[in-house]
Ligand code: SF4
């Protein structure tokens with residue numbers, strides 16, 4: 001175990017642009033039993049891949065034989081200002097997705113750190129992990145002294161806050177571990193739990209993905225339950241509410257990595273323009289962004305639902321065109337939205353498409369036509 005090598009590795013990680021770096025021993029993560037109980041209770045919702053590879057999270061040697069140390073790094077992302085108050089046809093995107101795809105940025109830097117280590121320790125082996133392998137990253141970040149896991153289940157660093165991306169470099173070199181972060185600094189605060197628009201926290205540190213907008217808008221395939229569609233509140237990809245309210249993010253520094261800097265087109269995107277854009281061009285535009293995870297179909301589904309909840313009449317022609325989309329999920333969401341808008345042109349478009357060959361779409365159209373126009377600021381004339 002070399003303290004001197006560890007110090008130089010940390011200096012190299014900082015030189016590569018990481019904002020924080022620490023070393024954890026390669027042990028079974030303490031929260032693994034809790035992770036299994038969380039899975040057993042169905043909290044992973046439709047993310048079947050978590051259960052499928054659950055055993056691999058029991059120990060990082062499932063990812064690298066002979067592993068000795070886990071080097072945890074973090075990158076601050078985004079800017080302090082949030083993307084609130086979008087215009088009537090604009091939507092909100094989670095901060096981490098407003099720039100380039102963070103996976104590539106993190107992974108490339110970790111690979112460079114590994115190359116450095118392999119020059120220092122010829123014959124050593126390692127593996128870069130950037131949210132792509134079964135590793136309980138937050139647990140290892142805590143073990144590496146990077147912060148504590150807050151009641152909102154995010155890793156929080158006293159100085160950097162929680163808008164950080166975590167990466168890991170697994171190595172078969174014995175490095176000097178850092179002291180684990182054993183304390184929590186949430187105190188009596190419950191802001192994140194209180195602010196969640198969908199009551200997704202069943203208690204402190206307990207997140208039920210079945211109620212989380214990040215799950216519904218990013219991971220979930222197929223129609224979104226009406227209860228949650230109604231609560232999207234403009235979030236077309238992810239949700240930052242439980243981080244935005246956290247006091248530890250008030251004075252957090254902005255991200256320094258240019259590739260992750262927010263881009264105008266992904267910060268408050270015009271979702272009506274998305275609906276009107278041809279499929280190939282939107283798919284192309286999403287390439288290299290984190291939004292690509294939801295795919296065009298997921299994003300258009302979310303966009304249609306948001307415009308429906310806002311009863312945005314200007315969106316009727318584009319939503320009507322979506323009733324001819326190749327993707328049945330997009331057609332069903334457009335039907336829901338048109339039913340919500342309930343104007344004559346919206347209902348006409350629904351009637352024309354009542355015979356949709358896909359049963360779940362024709363059922364969505366029937367429900368939209370059967371539902372009386374909701375009361376509210378828009379009369380649906
Ligand atoms: S991301 Fe949004 S919906 Fe999910 S737990 Fe946080 S506040 Fe709730």
Ligand code: SF4
Nearest residue numbers: 150151186189192246
């Ligand atoms: S909002 Fe409060 S309770 Fe929630 S993570 Fe931040 S400090 Fe902890």
